[in-house]
Amino acid sequence: MLEEKNDNLLEADGNLTDSKESTPTTVETTETNVEPIGAAPEANLNQSIIEAIADTNAEESEDESLKERHDIPMQDYDALTMEALVEELNSLVSNEKVASIKDHVEEIKKAFLAKYNHFIEEKKEEFLAENQDPNEEFQYHFPLKSKFDNIYSVYRNHKNEHFKNLQTSLKNNLENRLAIVEELKELINPQANIKDVLKHFNDLRERWKNAGPIPKDKYNHVWNNYHFHVENFYDYLHLDREARDIDFKHNLEQKQKIVARVKELIKEEDINKAFRELQDLHRIWKEEIGPVSREYREEIWNQFSDLTKQMHDKRELLFEKLRSAEVDNLAKKKEIIAQIEVLATEKVNAHTQWLTQIEKVEALREAFFAAGKVPAEVSEATWAAFKAAVRNFNSFKNSFYKEIKKDQNDNLSKKQALVAKAKALQENTDFASTTPIMKQIQEEWKTIGHVPRKYSDSIWKEFREACNHYFDKLKEHKNEENSEEVAAFENKKAYLETLRAFQLTGDHKTDLEGIKSHIQHWKSLGKVPFGRRHIEGKFNKILDALFEKLSLSKKDSDMMRFTNRMDQLSESNDTRKLESEKIFLIRKIEEIQNEIFQLENNIQFFTNTKNAKKENSIVLEVRKNIAIHKENLEVWKEKLKQLRNLKQE
16 A cells, blocks of 8 residues: 555644755655565455455445445345335335445345246246237236336436436545645745745645545545655655654554454454454544554554454355355255256146146245355356246146137137027026026036136126026016915915815716816916915815715726826926826836736746645635736826826927
């Protein structure tokens, strides 16, 4: 450092009060930094470390708000979700100075855009998988991206305004400092009054302290040039030795204090905090403390330089641990990528299974982001490998959904046909024939699978509206019918009394016609409400009692009862009971036929024995049973025939 190489004069921070005039000396106005020939590698390393610190101090001297960035923790932004990144950006922009968050904002922007672009790629792949129309362009509105852009725009505007004002200020301050240096050169004038010169010098020094920050690329040169001319001014004045020694001693004590403080900092556990203070101590050493006696100059500087290297080495060890952790993170991320690659080859054939696969990938994705930083030199490659693995999985998944896309389109066509059918029937007032069809349409709808998501809500709405419209009309119709059915119940209830009072005359034909007349009149009264159909049972009981009094054959009586009951079921449109009756009749017929077959086999057995004559009474009994069964069989067949004719009507 130039001030150390020329560290033999008083620094310009002291107040000069007297001097002796002397012949002026030649003043150097330019600087050259020459690397010493044969310099030791250790010295070169120390120098590079110190120069790095000097560069940082120069940058922070240019804009003092940059110092604050070291107090703001630099998080592992890659591990945060997009939502968390936006919140962190908003917090920094709202609460911190714009220059102090530059590095943080750029890291947040990099992490957010990487995740966002990956997210949009996936959404585009899903869109292309679901939409075969080449004319339909992919669009996806992501409110979080808009929020991020708005916050970043605020930051950018603040940053531009800040640096515009800063550049103007830096330029003016640089001009002022250069002008001060030029005035320092002019102070060396043998003809000038020494008191006036000293007063002018002290004024220049005060102006220098208050001149403000300058561009970082000019910082070291301007400071060294200033010190150079201050030292030349001291040489020119030939100050008395006592004043020099006092100042040298004071400066040495200050630098020894700095050396002692650095020794303490080396033991500090928070290495980053200690290094930040070391940077401040370097700035104080350079800007605020003057030169020391030549005999101590190299020794004190070497102590400070060596301690700086020790601090740097300790910091490097910390970085090495961090790099080791990054290598471990890299291994974790590679394993996660490998697992995603495996999932991109596991073939599954059901939507529910794919949901499980998707959940696994989402969990791996979160684990990837949470794994932490990897070495910078492989960061891009690792991210690219992760994106490729996820992209391959999505392509594999989308190929499955492309296959079922055709099925969904077929389902859409089927449902559209049902919608058209339902709409065509929704105004039909032939409720008896239309209602079963509408119910069948609804059952068919349930059996049809999924349709493309963008049509799902709309087609269901159309279908539901058509069905609701029809069944609302049916409900209105039934409400009207209900009043008629209630009236029919009341009429039938009253008519039961008339029927109970009916007396047989004893003439078979007249009585039979009378009973039939009552049955026809009962039918003409109409249907009764479903919940009051018990009245039909009362009517049938009265009929049964009348039939008992008539001298009808069992067959005729049974058939008349059956006919009456079937007519009632038919009029009530109770298809379920009619179908149950049909099944009952068929089974009954089969049962009697089997019984007849068994009895006939038994007869065959008895007639083939040696004692057939002796067993003749048994055979006769069996034949009698066969005749009874055949008579019953004819009745059951007649009932089945009547029921089938009824259903055909």
